[in-house]
Amino acid sequence: MKIPKITIYDKYIFNQVLITTFVAILLFTVVWIAPEMLLNTIKKTLEGVYSVKTAALVLFYELPKILGKAFPVGLLLGTLFTFDKLSKDSELTIFRAVGMSFSRILAPVLVLSLIVTGLCFVTYDKLIPLSCKKLDIIKDHRPSTQYIYTQKDSSGHPTKAVVISRFSMDAMSNIIVLDFSKKVYNDVHQLSEIYVAKTGVCLKNKWVLSDITKYQISSDGIFEDIAKIPQMDILEGEAANNAHTLMTYSTKKERDITNHDLKNYIKLLKQENMQEEYRFMLNKYLQRFFHPFVCVLLAIMGTLLGFSKPREQRLVGFTIAIGAIFLYYITLPFFDLLAEKGVLHPLITALFPPLAFMAAIIGFYKSKDL
Secondary structure, eight states, rough: OOOOOOOHHHHHHHHHHHHHHHHHHHHHIIIIIIIHHHHHHHHHHHHSSHHHHHHHHHHHHHHHHHHHHHHHHEEEEHHHHHHHHHTTTHHHHHHHTTOOOOHHHHHHHHHHHHHHHHHHHHIIIIIIIHHHHHHHHTTTOOOOOEEEEEEETSOOOOEEEEEEEEEEEEEEEEEEEEEOOOOETTTTEEOOOEEEEEEEEEEETTEEEEEEEEEEETTSSEEEEEEEEEEEEEEEEEHHHHHHHHHHTTTSSSGGHHHHHHHHHHHHHTTTTTTHHHHHHHHHHHHHHGGGGGHHHHHHHHHHHOOOOOOHHHHHHHHHHHHHHHHHHHHHHHHHHHHHHTTTTTHHHEEEEHHHHHHHHHHHHHHOOO
16 A cells, blocks of 8 residues: 655645644633632642742643643644634635545644544553652642451452541551451351451551450340450451552542553452442543544544535534534543443443544534535
């Protein structure tokens, strides 16, 4: 297959779309997303929470999260406005007169869209997790929250539940351990002991509790004995490591995790039989690979809409573009929910929005005389 030679027209279209897309990304960032973040940062600076240097760093490290949203939208608006201008200036007529087909005119746009797709992928995989980590350091943010870990036997029945009221890094406080290891008959487990500890720590391959009160429970559900224990281990080996990993990731949003770490986290969720969390995270993981290619679809849509000739059609095209973006993004949480609840397989929920978008664009393309 012979690769077409790059012409001066290709370079011209590429540069025009590139410049307009850059401006659209900048405007979208400044007007749509950044104001609230900027005002919050200024407020904290005036209150003395941030120094001027810290405020500048906060804004810098917030930038990747903004760009992740701005890239696709900026590309759509960039192609739309570029081809709208080319149409008004009769330059598209010139391109057609020199023998350029629609697909040939579209080629430079596709090249740019693939570049933006790569930027989106790198942004979500590397830049956003790194920036979130830097922001945690700058803001001295130490996650402190609740967590419940359930240990199960080979049949999937719970044998131990650890309820942690507060944890930060490797330190825990106000821990309750429910021991269900006693079997009444067959696979029926009964709560036999309750441990209430004031503090605990996650060591390598071990969870250690301190200042513990032990409550022994009879088969009738009555407290038989109460004892004080200075220290005890509640989890050891792989169970301790898995619980610590799950507890650590529970404080993070999916966007804060790199692809490599997210893949390992998903494997651990499946291993621990945490089905809802597993399906949700698998869906978000697959989205990272499929959804950046929406940039290509948006570029094609912007080009198609920009080809509209009458001014009324161009206005309609702009409205359709904004509506398409809005519809696409508001449906994503719906498909996240379908994956989480097991209504649809995560592969389907991750693929369906971009495929539906692609089908709509193909239908729109066939309806136009190009």
